[in-house]
Amino acid sequence: MDEKKCAGCSSNTTTDPRYQELAQVIEQYRDMEGALIMVLHRAQEIFGYLPEDVQKIVAKELDLPLSEVYGVTTFYSYFSLKPRGKYRIAVCLGTACYVRGAAELVSAIEKELGIKVNDTTEDARFTLEVSRCIGACGLAPVMTINDDVYGRLTPDKIPEILAKYE
Numbered sequence: 001m002d003e004k005k006c007a008g009c010s011s012n013t014t015t016d017p018r019y020q021e022l023a024q025v026i027e028q029y030r031d032m033e034g035a036l037i038m039v040l041h042r043a044q045e046i047f048g049y050l051p052e053d054v055q056k057i058v059a060k061e062l063d064l065p066l067s068e069v070y071g072v073t074t075f076y077s078y079f080s081l082k083p084r085g086k087y088r089i090a091v092c093l094g095t096a097c098y099v100r101g102a103a104e105l106v107s108a109i110e111k112e113l114g115i116k117v118n119d120t121t122e123d124a125r126f127t128l129e130v131s132r133c134i135g136a137c138g139l140a141p142v143m144t145i146n147d148d149v150y151g152r153l154t155p156d157k158i159p160e161i162l163a164k165y166e
């Protein structure tokens with residue numbers, strides 16, 4: 001078995017255990033088909049987003065051009081290149097939610113938090129995102145905050161809900 005080690009990762013392991021975990025993930029997937037997507041997926045779970053240096057390590061260790069890694073991370077909206085907040089708000093913009101006023105919810109949240117979609121508040125508490133249908137159309141319009149689901153929302157309910165996460 002190939003015993004290659006993640007050189008880019010090990011240089012950071014003394015200060016940040018997340019790089020050690022990244023090195024293990026790379027070892028686990030390096031010879032598999034689709035390794036790049038799987039490693040990036042796990043890297044995002046580990047770091048919460050995909051910092052530039054992580055993308056460079058992944059490219060180097062998987063022996064891929066950095067441009068190929070950037071191509072994947074910028075193409076899929078699932079991947080985030082910026083740090084995310086402690087609480088991730090996702091407003092569903094699927095059809096059922098949209099026709100029941102999801103866009104107004106987004107505006108209310110933007111106003112309440114002073115950020116735009118895909119931004120994070122300065123205190124790193126909230127990130128605002130939009131999502132596709134999450135399969136809760138009967139509760140439309142719907143938003144999630146991490147694992148919590150809120151349905152039948154109206155803009156006036158937003159301040160009270162966000163206050164729970166202060």
Ligand code: FES
Pocket residue numbers: 092093094095096097098132133134135136137138140142
């Ligand atoms: S359209 Fe929003 S949950 Fe289905």
